[in-house]
Amino acid sequence: MSASRSDILAALSRIALPAGGDPVSRDLVRALGITEGGVVSFVLEAADAAEGRALEALRPEIEAALAQVPGVTRVSVVTTAAAPAAPAAAAAPAGKAAGPRIGGHPKPAPAQPVPGVARILAVASGKGGVGKSTVSANLAVALARQGRRVALLDADIHGPSQPMMMGVNRRPASPDGETLEPVEAHGVAMMSLGLMLDPDAAVIWRGPMLMGAMQQMMFQVNWGERDVMIIDLPPGTGDVQLSMAQKTRVDGALVVSTPQDVALIDARRAIDMFARLRVPVLGLIENMSVFVCPHCGGESHPFGHGGVAAEAQKMGVPLLAEVPLALEVRTAGDAGRPIAADEGPIAEAYAALARGLIAGGMA
Numbered sequence: 251m252s253a254s255r256s257d258i259l260a261a262l263s264r265i266a267l268p269a270g271g272d273p274v275s276r277d278l279v280r281a282l283g284i285t286e287g288g289v290v291s292f293v294l295e296a297a298d299a300a301e302g303r304a305l306e307a308l309r310p311e312i313e314a315a316l317a318q319v320p321g322v323t324r325v326s327v328v329t330t331a332a333a334p335a336a337p338a339a340a341a342a343p344a345g346k347a348a349g350p351r352i353g354g355h356p357k358p359a360p361a362q363p364v365p366g367v368a369r370i371l372a373v374a375s376g377k378g379g380v381g382k383s384t385v386s387a388n389l390a391v392a393l394a395r396q397g398r399r400v401a402l403l404d405a406d407i408h409g410p411s412q413p414m415m416m417g418v419n420r421r422p423a424s425p426d427g428e429t430l431e432p433v434e435a436h437g438v439a440m441m442s443l444g445l446m447l448d449p450d451a452a453v454i455w456r457g458p459m460l461m462g463a464m465q466q467m468m469f470q471v472n473w474g475e476r477d478v479m480i481i482d483l484p485p486g487t488g489d490v491q492l493s494m495a496q497k498t499r500v501d502g503a504l505v506v507s508t509p510q511d512v513a514l515i516d517a518r519r520a521i522d523m524f525a526r527l528r529v530p531v532l533g534l535i536e537n538m539s540v541f542v543c544p545h546c547g548g549e550s551h552p553f554g555h556g557g558v559a560a561e562a563q564k565m566g567v568p569l570l571a572e573v574p575l576a577l578e579v580r581t582a583g584d585a586g587r588p589i590a591a592d593e594g595p596i597a598e599a600y601a602a603l604a605r606g607l608i609a610g611g612m613a
């Protein structure tokens with residue numbers, strides 16, 4: 251049996267904090283999640299950057315203490331600081347840097363550009379599982395192969411899959427304890443909450459925490475000079491999408507759908523949401539459009555046929571790409587080398603999508 255919430259809180263209340271009290275009495279514990287398998291994850295939210303550094307230093311001790319609680323199989327703690335990034339002069343001295351922190355309450359701020367990033371494209375879907383993350387990773391790689399300087403931000407906070415798809419899973423460096431360095435993979439600079447968390451841990455973020463995490467991943471990452479940032483949004487039409495459009499200027503949205511009616515209904519909702527947020531929808535991408543049998547070469551349409559093209563016409567938006575359903579797309583994603591990194595008809599479909607965006611001045 252896995253540990254209970256009260257077991258975890260009891261263990262946490264035995265941890266003495268340098269500034270006095272314990273994480274429970276000081277109300278620092280956020281988004282505590284315990285999976286059936288006994289994986290415990292939560293966020294320790296510090297009041298300011300200095301306390302954040304102190305908590306980060308204490309993190310190994312906290313994780314070790316919780317690992318002793320019966321039923322706990324793994325512990326994943328993320329520390330955050332609620333205060334905005336300190337100016338460079340106040341940064342931690344070299345060698346004293348705290349680890350990367352992601353989360354915290356959002357800071358009220360008008361929409362602002364992400365420093366160094368020329369354009370932002372959001373990849374969205376109305377429904378989960380239609381291949382939005384796969385499209386984001388492949389498009390990012392295809393653009394990089396055409397010489398663009400590309401950032402990939404995994405905003406799919408509840409199910410961050412870019413570390414797996416891009417084949418990188420190391421904690422990002424934070425040399426100054428305030429900002430994070432993106433990780434490089436296949437010529438793309440990537441940041442994902444998945445790099446901070448145990449891959450098996452459930453992420454249960456409350457609204458404000460979620461917005462804070464998004465804000466930090468956009469503005470407290472040293473993205474460098476980038477021609478385009480691809481944002482892999484969570485499925486649906488929720489808080490992250492809204493907050494993204496409010497916090498920064500999204501130049502265009504790409505909506506991914508399978509040809510299935512049920513996916514298309516949700517895609518329509520996503521298009522409607524972007525219209526209300528005044529984010530231009532650049533077009534639809536049909537994923538898993540046709541299945542080509544690897545044995546006989548015969549074509550079939552497991553999710554229907556023609557639906558996305560018809561929907562695009564109805565909504566007055568272009569159909570930008572049709573990506574077949576192919577086993578190698580999944581195996582490439584699972585292996586951490588997106589299919590667009592190699593040669594073949596599917597890589598060419600992504601290359602054509604990238605060329606079109608570059609030609610249209612969107613990437």
Ligand SMILES: Nc1ncnc2c1ncn2[C@@H]1O[C@H](COP(=O)(O)OP(=O)(O)OP(=O)(O)O)[C@@H](O)[C@H]1O
Nearest residue numbers: 378379380381382383384485574575576579580583
């Ligand atoms: N064209 C394709 N052919 C075969 N498999 C695919 C294709 N596109 C995506 N997949 C596979 O389908 C699964 C779901 O894809 P993906 O994670 O990209 O979807 P998603 O829309 O981002 O899902 P979520 O809503 O969970 O974020 C993955 O295993 C992926 O490898």
